[in-house]
Amino acid sequence: MKDLSHFGRRLAAPSGIWQLMEDLGRALAGEDDVLMLGGGNPAHIPQVQEKLRERLLHIAQSETRFAKALGDYDPPQGNRALIEALSRLLRERFGWPIGPKNIALTNGSQSAFFALFNVFGGTSESGQKRRILLPLTPEYIGYSDLGLEPDMLVSARPRIELLGGHLFKYHLDLEGLQDLMDESIGAICVSRPTNPTGNVLTDSEVCQLTDLARNRGIPLILDSAYGLPFPGIVFVDAVTAWQEHMIVCMSLSKLGLPAVRTGIVVANEEVVRMMARINAITALAPGGVGAALVLDLVESGEIVDLSERWIKPFYQSRADHAVKKLVDTLEGVNFRIHTPEGAFFLWLWLPDLPVPARELYETLKKRKVIVVPGEYFFPGAQSSWEHAQQCIRISYAQPTDVVDQGLEIIGEEVKAVIGKSSNQ
Numbered sequence: 001m002k003d004l005s006h007f008g009r010r011l012a013a014p015s016g017i018w019q020l021m022e023d024l025g026r027a028l029a030g031e032d033d034v035l036m037l038g039g040g041n042p043a044h045i046p047q048v049q050e051k052l053r054e055r056l057l058h059i060a061q062s063e064t065r066f067a068k069a070l071g072d073y074d075p076p077q078g079n080r081a082l083i084e085a086l087s088r089l090l091r092e093r094f095g096w097p098i099g100p101k102n103i104a105l106t107n108g109s110q111s112a113f114f115a116l117f118n119v120f121g122g123t124s125e126s127g128q129k130r131r132i133l134l135p136l137t138p139e140y141i142g143y144s145d146l147g148l149e150p151d152m153l154v155s156a157r158p159r160i161e162l163l164g165g166h167l168f169k170y171h172l173d174l175e176g177l178q179d180l181m182d183e184s185i186g187a188i189c190v191s192r193p194t195n196p197t198g199n200v201l202t203d204s205e206v207c208q209l210t211d212l213a214r215n216r217g218i219p220l221i222l223d224s225a226y227g228l229p230f231p232g233i234v235f236v237d238a239v240t241a242w243q244e245h246m247i248v249c250m251s252l253s254k255l256g257l258p259a260v261r262t263g264i265v266v267a268n269e270e271v272v273r274m275m276a277r278i279n280a281i282t283a284l285a286p287g288g289v290g291a292a293l294v295l296d297l298v299e300s301g302e303i304v305d306l307s308e309r310w311i312k313p314f315y316q317s318r319a320d321h322a323v324k325k326l327v328d329t330l331e332g333v334n335f336r337i338h339t340p341e342g343a344f345f346l347w348l349w350l351p352d353l354p355v356p357a358r359e360l361y362e363t364l365k366k367r368k369v370i371v372v373p374g375e376y377f378f379p380g381a382q383s384s385w386e387h388a389q390q391c392i393r394i395s396y397a398q399p400t401d402v403v404d405q406g407l408e409i410i411g412e413e414v415k416a417v418i419g420k421s422s423n424q
């Protein structure tokens with residue numbers, strides 16, 4: 001189509017996240033016979049599925065609950081009962097100083113990020129071009145194309161700490177960050193745990209970011225899609241405490257409910273009012289089915305217990321298994337894995353990879369293994385960095401036999417491509 005608007009050219013064009021979700025959707029629909037180690041789909045954890053099925057039946061059997069959950073619009077801020085229950089849970093169990101005016105629901109947290117990035121980034125009334133700072137790349141691919149204006153993201157490289165047992169860890173490079181913190185920065189955003197690396201910023205790193213943001217009078221957007229308080233896919237000691245200038249974005253997706261598209265934004269009242277108004281314009285109201293499904297679990301606090309009892313141990317044992325398997329299959333190769341501290345991805349770094357990770361992705365795709373090449377995870381990068389081309393993201397959320405087969409093929413292909421180059 002010709003003569004599309006600026007909006008159309010930006011949003012209706014192919015993007016990395018579109019391609020990723022296309023691949024994921026096709027693979028999960030069984031259209032492609034592939035080993036899907038690529039997307040961000042959560043596992044179907046039996047105990048969680050059982051609980052959700054029970055809640056669904058409960059709604060289906062209650063005339064009023066069924067009629068309300070499916071037959072009524074919620075207000076633009078989101079389902080009132082869930083917002084009240086969430087604010088009680090977060091206040092009473094986690095000590096967050098909040099009330100119902102501090103929470104808005106969205107259609108998945110992705111749409112919250114779209115709104116937030118374009119509220120705090122882009123050209124302001126005074127003509128200042130504002131940007132969103134991603135303080136530690138690699139960072140979530142889904143941020144890359146959110147900006148309605150070009151060059152809205154700016155990001156920093158991490159400090160790399162080498163650990164024993166083929167592991168490594170990224171840390172904030174505070175000095176590098178200070179250099180980027182100019183007047184143009186409208187908000188800081190970080191995912192914790194980080195997709196794609198499984199990194200969990202330490203509490204003290206979060207404090208440093210909170211201080212940076214507070215001193216500048218800008219919000220710190222903390223993306224807790226995999227994190228605390230739920231779904232709590234965090235394998236190390238960490239705390240998430242909300243403060244007035246923080247915007248904590250949570251989601252029901254990684255708990256096991258990506259299809260209900262429910263995001264939760266915890267922020268000051270002004271931001272929550274903005275989110276509600278944006279919801280009204282873009283979607284009238286957030287969907288209410290997810291809210292109805294988890295309402296009782298939030299009211300009783302069971303949602304947190306589910307996370308601690310089933311979700312976290314499930315992914316922790318999957319992570320341990322996947323690391324062992326990858327270490328075995330890559331024997332003899334120079335490689336490192338980001339220490340898996342949360343989420344459900346292994347971030348594999350192959351310093352001797354003689355081709356860009358994109359090429360390795362294509363090779364693996366031919367063998368029906370889908371991973372995501374590292375180049376996608378550096379949104380807002382100021383310059384190209386060869387490290388980006390030496391990494392791939394591997395999800396371990398699919399059934400163990402699928403992950404194991406995929407990891408074996410990855411081992412074979414990595415050895416083949418590295419062996420080929422050392423023989424030349």
Ligand SMILES: Cc1ncc(COP(=O)(O)O)c(C=O)c1O
Nearest residue numbers: 040108109110191195225251253
């Ligand atoms: C880090 C991160 N943030 C946000 C999202 C968005 O998730 P949803 O829109 O399903 O809440 C994802 C999904 O994969 C993610 O990985």
